[in-house]
Amino acid sequence: MLDPADPQLVVDSRTLHFSWLPADPDAVAALVPPGLRPRPDRQVFMNQYVVEDAAQTSGFGAYTLTYLGVALAGVDAPDGKTPGGWWTHYVTSSPRVRDYAAARGAPAVLGRTTLRLRGDLLVADTEVGGLPLIRTRARVGQTGHEVRAGHHRYFTIRDGELVSGIYPYVSEPVSPFEIESVEFFDPAHPSYALRPENPLLIVGGFYAPRTSFAYPGGLTRYSPPPPATSATAPTRPASCGPTAPEAHQVPFRRACSGLPSGS
Structure with missing residues (x-):
């Protein structure tokens, strides 16, 4: 077993990373443990990625992975803009x-993720127990000269305490990029609480055929601040119409088309 205190490096993974607004904001908020706060819009994030060769990692070997969770308020990554995630x-x-x-506190289970690209159509599937769990369809272009680099901050609970790690990454995203649909197949699975609103509202994201990142050595214990005196009610942008916020990447023609988003 790898020592969870040791850092690990992954290079050139094929990565689909994006965020959306959920169909059931209250169910999403209920997944966040005491000491952390979801964003007012209850934003959900997901990363579906594939590492095809053991030579791309410092110790993991070849593998696939999907993680998803809830974006947090007040615990940003080092850039002060990217929200931390649970x-x-x-x-x-x-x-x-x-x-x-x-061993680092992640809710890890065995399953499989595949990313299939035909022409400009990318289909990402996540399976657990041999059964389909999540499918994403996206239209993607080619890499250019853009490079994205920064950090994510993710939280877990280890030995009964909240801990967080800072995860650096460097990515070469494609352009154009457009999420068409996100489907959650199993209403009985706990992940179904994170299903997207219908019509689908994408907050942001990217696909990159080459993304490199690191798991940090060790984790930092997090001490929550005193609880606020009043809760902030969720804010929901308009789901359809000419005033829908430009930050949501699903085009107006798709957002109002009635096509399924998985909810």
């Missing part, structure tokens, strides 16, 4: 990665 689900094809992540 992992609610963590599905990997590798027992080695599962054991490493679980």
Whole structure:
């Protein structure tokens, strides 16, 4: 078993990373543990990625992974803009990665993620127990000269305490990029609480055939601030119409088309 205190490096993974607004904001908020606060819009994030060769990792070997969870308020990444995240689900094809992540507090289980690209259509599937769990369809272009680099901050609970890690990444996203649909197949699975609103509202994201990142050495204990005196009610942007916020990437023609988003 890998020591969970050791850092790990992954290079050139094929990565689909994006966020959306959920169909059931209250169910999403209920997944966040005491000491952390979801964003007012209850934003959900997901990363579906594939590492095809053991030579791309410092110790994990080849594997696939899907993680998803709830974006948080008041605990941003080092850039002060990217919200921290609470992992609610963590599905990997590798027992080695599962054991490493679980020892760091991640809710890791075995499953499989595939990314299939035909022309400009990217289909990402996540399976658990041989059954389909989540499917994403996206239209993607080619990589250019853009490089995205920064950090994510993710929270888990280990030994009964909230801990967080800062995860650096460098990515080469494609352009254009457009999420067409996100489907959650199993209403009985706990991940169904995170299903997207219909029509689908995408907050942001990217697909990159080359993304490199690191798991940090060790984790930092998090001490929550005193609770606020009043809760902030969720804010919901208009789901359809000419005033829909430009930050949501689903085009107006698709957002109002009635096509399923999985909810």
